[in-house]
Amino acid sequence: MKTLDLREFEANRSDGVSQMLAGIKGDVDSILWTAQMRSSVRGGKPLGGPRIEDPPERDR
Amino acid sequence: MSPKELLWADSEGYQRRLEKSGIALIAVQRTLASQPHQVRGSEEFLRLFQWVANADPNHFTQVWRDPSAYFWVRRAVHFLASLRGEPLGTAERDYCADIGIDNPKDAIEHHLREFKRFVLGLAIVAGADVSFDEPYHASLPMAIPGTPYVLTGDAGATISGFSRGAIQMMNPSRSLAISDAGSTTDAGAHLELCPTMHCGEVSVLLNPAMFRLPGIGIPREWSNLPLAFQFEHAKLVSDALTAIRRFQPWTFSHLAAGLHTIALKPDDDTFLNVTVSELPGAFVCTVPTDAYLLAATFIHEFHHNTLFAIEERGPFFEASEEDEIEGENHYSPWVETLRPLHGILHAVYVFQPVFRFWTAAIREGSLSEWRLAFARDQISRAPVQLEMGINQLRRHAKLTPRGKEIVDALAAETAELMEESRSLGATLETPVVGITKSGVLRHLIRGGHQVTVRESLLEHLEASDIHGECAEEKAHLANAASV
Numbered sequence A: 001m002k003t004l005d006l007r008e009f010e011a012n013r014s015d016g017v018s019q020m021l022a023g024i025k026g027d028v029d030s031i032l033w034t035a036q037m038r039s040s041v042r043g044g045k046p047l048g049g050p051r052i053e054d055p056p057e058r059d060r
Numbered sequence B: 001m002s003p004k005e006l007l008w009a010d011s012e013g014y015q016r017r018l019e020k021s022g023i024a025l026i027a028v029q030r031t032l033a034s035q036p037h038q039v040r041g042s043e044e045f046l047r048l049f050q051w052v053a054n055a056d057p058n059h060f061t062q063v064w065r066d067p068s069a070y071f072w073v074r075r076a077v078h079f080l081a082s083l084r085g086e087p088l089g090t091a092e093r094d095y096c097a098d099i100g101i102d103n104p105k106d107a108i109e110h111h112l113r114e115f116k117r118f119v120l121g122l123a124i125v126a127g128a129d130v131s132f133d134e135p136y137h138a139s140l141p142m143a144i145p146g147t148p149y150v151l152t153g154d155a156g157a158t159i160s161g162f163s164r165g166a167i168q169m170m171n172p173s174r175s176l177a178i179s180d181a182g183s184t185t186d187a188g189a190h191l192e193l194c195p196t197m198h199c200g201e202v203s204v205l206l207n208p209a210m211f212r213l214p215g216i217g218i219p220r221e222w223s224n225l226p227l228a229f230q231f232e233h234a235k236l237v238s239d240a241l242t243a244i245r246r247f248q249p250w251t252f253s254h255l256a257a258g259l260h261t262i263a264l265k266p267d268d269d270t271f272l273n274v275t276v277s278e279l280p281g282a283f284v285c286t287v288p289t290d291a292y293l294l295a296a297t298f299i300h301e302f303h304h305n306t307l308f309a310i311e312e313r314g315p316f317f318e319a320s321e322e323d324e325i326e327g328e329n330h331y332s333p334w335v336e337t338l339r340p341l342h343g344i345l346h347a348v349y350v351f352q353p354v355f356r357f358w359t360a361a362i363r364e365g366s367l368s369e370w371r372l373a374f375a376r377d378q379i380s381r382a383p384v385q386l387e388m389g390i391n392q393l394r395r396h397a398k399l400t401p402r403g404k405e406i407v408d409a410l411a412a413e414t415a416e417l418m419e420e421s422r423s424l425g426a427t428l429e430t431p432v433v434g435i436t437k438s439g440v441l442r443h444l445i446r447g448g449h450q451v452t453v454r455e456s457l458l459e460h461l462e463a464s465d466i467h468g469e470c471a472e473e474k475a476h477l478a479n480a481a482s483v
Helices: A006-012 A014-025 B003-008 B013-034 B042-053 B057-064 B067-083 B090-099 B104-114 B116-126 B228-232 B234-247 B249-258 B291-311 B341-364 B369-396 B401-423 B453-464 B471-482
Strands: B130-138 B149-152 B157-163 B166-170 B174-177 B190-193 B196-199 B202-206 B261-266 B282-287 B433-435 B441-443
Touching: A006 A014, A006 B013, A006 B042, A006 B057, A014 B013, A014 B067, B003 B401, B013 B042, B013 B057, B013 B067, B013 B249, B013 B291, B042 B104, B042 B116, B042 B130, B057 B116, B067 B090, B067 B104, B067 B116, B090 B104, B104 B116, B104 B130, B116 B130, B116 B157, B196 B234, B202 B234, B202 B249, B228 B234, B228 B261, B234 B249, B234 B291, B234 B341, B249 B291, B282 B291, B291 B341, B291 B369, B341 B369, B341 B401, B369 B401, B369 B433, B369 B441, B369 B453, B369 B471, B453 B471
Parallel strands: B202 B261, B261 B282
Antiparallel strands: B130 B157, B149 B190, B157 B166, B166 B174, B196 B202, B433 B441
């Protein structure tokens, strides 16, 4: 992971900052964020297969 | 870069996302500096921002690559935009609901106060003193960003700053020395250390408290469990990472570049495993389980992260009448409920490297009997599910040119996986193997008969494809059964 230097960004990333500022002041959807979502789903199963029940205690 | 390289080889996406969050922090500072009196707390935020910007960049990077930093800065951008009339996103609405606030002005004021947890993390990492004009009221347990420390206790904590190696607390006044972390069992506020797992170049925290953030949209009761639960299952995590390193070194190199925090939770009725778009490099997994299944789960969940990073280069879906992100409208061969197209795209992507993991493990030839049986279930099932997923996207999605390139690349990969599956002798008559809640691999037996992969896929279609979207695939599977 490369170092993140805010001072260097302030000096050399003015295009990115301006684009972000424009998003804040105008159209926030113009900023390329990933869609807000969660991977979890109701009824999700282990690795796409069915859930297997443990046998009753007496059968273990 | 070709779509295939973008999907599987590019490990720079994690860095790009981190850099974007740094740029966003500067934009937040400039927005507030242009109107410091509009938002209460701006002056202190601007002072703390300067303190952060003047810190050693290595220390700042350690703190700002914490998944919660992206969460914080993206909310800040959206709340500031909403002060100018932009609508709130789902995560911001959920955030407001969680903290009982109903307007963006109160939300951004609350949110600016939360910046202090990053300042505290940086003070600890840098060993530098800092004080807050207005004390920070922390809800416990609180993960301190960029560190393995968790501030925990029965009630909240009021923090006035950090000095002489200790967090300075108020009401009552006391100091919590970092050097004492993990040695106090006091029920009052105290510091604990979460496990840090190291495997080769991968280093990951096991820290459920990091997920205690408003509006992330998952139940969080499990995150209050004592850290002992993480330590209890740490060996399982270590074994899973070792398995990835052995069978899928290219994913392992991605983990080294982008993985930060995992939380383990017990099995319950809420969810099994989860990755949240707002927390780069983090996911939650349910245990107990088998170490190789956990490895496959890590690969699965981490690739959600990868696809989120890829999506920040440009959207996959055109705007249409359908809500591709949240509209649960379509059959997915992996879950019982209908799913949004975006979710189906994610599933098609993340199950491909999982398939590759299992084929590599089979080819290596040392899997135990039950792991081999589970692997054969997976490589028999996955190609059929992937093809259905691709078909669903092609039938229903309005894709951007980038999205079409991605889906075409995934379709080509699926064709390769089918061939790979056949070459390993996988068939639809393979018996289903699953894992129980207690973490044991077993066949699915019904009426004294071992259910086959074909039967389970057909049963799933019968139960969950309520609109008959995959009727053609269902007929194909049923006809193949009668041959």
